Amino acid sequence: MNKEKRREILTRLRAANPHPTTELNFASSFELLIAVILSAQATDVGVNKATDKLFPVANTPEKIHALGVAGLSEYIKTIGLYNSKAKNVIETCRLLIEQHQSKVPENREALEALPGVGRKTANVVLNTAFGWPTIAVDTHIFRVSNRTKLAMGKTVEKVEEKLIKVVPAEFKVDVHHWLILHGRYTCIARKPRCGSCIIEDLCEFKDKIE
Incomplete structure (x- = not known):
């Protein structure tokens, strides 16, 4: 895909959603961190x-740490892998208290x-909480980038590298959110909604579905 086509794709996504953000509910960088750890x-x-039940009760490292693994598990037991996530969150809270004020x-x-925080989670936090031009590649971004040929790669790391390289600076802060939302609601896995896609004419996917 040439750079002119990439720019037009990103321009259209920006026009449709000028101020994108995560769909996770949060009111602080700490709440965002916890929500992203839980979202794996x-x-x-x-x-x-x-978290809509957890955060009104405990939304600081001290308060969540005070719940302990068992107490936290009661709030997050509807989420997959909640036992290991509860352990990671409690330990993360301890480290935040002891090492990061x-x-x-x-x-x-x-x-x-921090336990439970990999590159993707760190990218989301740095981007959404602090405005860094990082790009966290999840399954949606991986699919959209490869399917449209916006940035192709066989691994999430390769797609991230390619996006960092080819996305113009003016789009870098928001591209992560645009591509996630596009993959979540339009360029879905099994039957992409090509007929209602605002970038269909620019997309280089060969098996478009009308």
């Missing part, structure tokens, strides 16, 4: 249902040192 292999809707660090290395 879970839907944003499912995470929101749990209870604040979410604006630093990739420090974030990735």
Whole structure:
């Protein structure tokens, strides 16, 4: 795909959604961090249902840590892998308290040192909480990037590298959200909704469905 076509795709996505953000509910960088840790292999809707009950009760490292693994598990047991996630969140809260003055660090290395936080989670937090031009590649972004040929790669790491390379600076902060939402609601896995897609004429997918 040439750079002119890429720019037009991103221009249209921006025009349709000028101020995109995550669909996870959060009111602070800490709430965002916890929500993203919980969202691994879970839907944003499912995470929101749990955190909408959790955060009014406990929304600081101290308060969540005080719940303990058993107490936290009661709030998040509807989410997949909740036992291991509860352990990770409690340990993350301890480290935030002891090493970061209870604040979410604006630093990739420090974030990735927290339990349950990998590169993708760190990218989401740095982008959404701090405005970094990071691109967290999930299954939606991986599919959309390869299917449209916007940025092709055989692994999420390769797609991230390609997107960082080919996406113009003016779009980098928001492209992560545009591509996730496009993959979630239009360029869906089994039957992409090509007929209602705003970039269909620019997309290089060969098996379009009208």
